[in-house]
Amino acid sequence: MNPVRTVGPVIRRRNDEARGALIAYLPVGFPTLDESVEAAVALVENGVDVLELGLPYSDPVMDGPVIQAATQQALANGFRVADGFDAVRRITERTDAPVLIMTYWNPVVQYGVDRFADDLAAAGGAGLITPDLIPDEAAEWVAASDRTGLDRVFLAAPTSTDARIRQAVEASRGFVYAVSTMGITGARSDVDQAARTLVTRLSHAGAPASCVGLGISTGAQVAEVLEYADGAIVGSALVKALADGGVEAASTLAADLARGTRVE
Template sequence: MTGNVRLLDETLAAAKAEGRAALVAYLPAGFPTVDGGIAAATAALEGGADIVEIGLPHSDPVLDGPVIQTADDIALRGGVRIADVLRTVRETHTATGKPVLVMTYWNPVDRYGVERFTAELAAAGGAGCILPDLPVEESALWREHAAKHGLATVFVLAPSSRDDRIATITEAGSGFVYAASLMGVTGTRESVGAQAEDLVRRVRAKTELPVCVGIGVSTAAHAEQVAAFADGVIVGSAFVKRLLDAPGAEAGLAAVRELAAELAAGARAGARAART
């Protein structure tokens, strides 16, 4: 079975045709439990997200802030395994029909085996993988197997990326480009970095791939701001925080749906404002 990179491409193209930015939600597998994580990812998509990223929990998530670190720790203490991540992808995609990616550090994939991971992710209906710490120069083996199995390879670009680096990375990537709105780790912030719009402009000068902005995007106002210049808005820590703060499982799922609806409305408003 091949993966769903085509569904990812079609989803981003459809959002653009509708004159809006796509909403991409991030939630870690196994948090608060494996079943709870599947329910949360499904709720985000039902609430208004177009795409969901399923995080593969890691014991040393160097690019993630305290909120996602807390969720990863809960998932790992609960015994989450790669099989659970793949099950989360499968059941979330089956329930919603929407694109589901995995976001992971490279070490777990390398240990699991690139061929095995890509084959199983495709079989689960996955659309691709975001690999924030895999250098493009070391990505040939991954990209070979990802392409063979119909999976997107999404690389992350920082605001400090030089134009020649942007060209190299976007040429190797597929699906979309993940543009970090600011330097630093993930987490909710008061404002989205002003560097983000400049980074999107520089990325678009090098590639036709959609550009989605994440890190520090947490409110409808942020989504509206980002949607005015980007193809997609990526939100993670805010969803995780809603689950952490909820008094119970059902309240957490309701909070996730509510946030997804708010962010989707912000993304639509920002794109409309940019056209007028």
């Protein structure tokens, strides 16, 4: 098996040569499996550094209306968890970008945590972002990711205590996902000041990298976030562009977002 293409080196490199990394979320299977693969490749060609592929799930409590609608459509089209590995394989064959899977926890449990880790590593995936799995409950996944070398990205929130921030930093590998504001996914006009404070706390706790997500939708916001964070994560805005204007619109938005990573 090839060594896992982890996200840490890419985030470091982008912080050396630019403001930081641009991380893009797309759900697998939306609008179709093939189009989701094409869209992901196009995002990388337009300046996205790391991909985050969402596995559609029936009960996505962290997601707002845009991603809910997209993932419901993917499920209605017959999405299967194994399609996620297929998409990772096809994307990593065509791009150099590391590909994380973002998934709610039950699909991993039902697939089998070890089997999931093995199949993700075999497909060329970088690791997992787990929005409803806290480190306290993650012993099985920590063991499986240690064994396979996969990244594991846990979340930190503005309300997290110092002890929980330290726990997230210690448990994560790749980066810590800093939830920019209290809420669910969806574009917002201003990204909360709370994000800046949270990233400072994470870095004091020793986080090698912190990336900020929830609410980012423009290149200007990417630039603003990258003043203090190592990466900016964009989801709903790209999904909406893909839903409304197809791969072309998503690519155009990605290019605008990527301008926010560049030092003028």
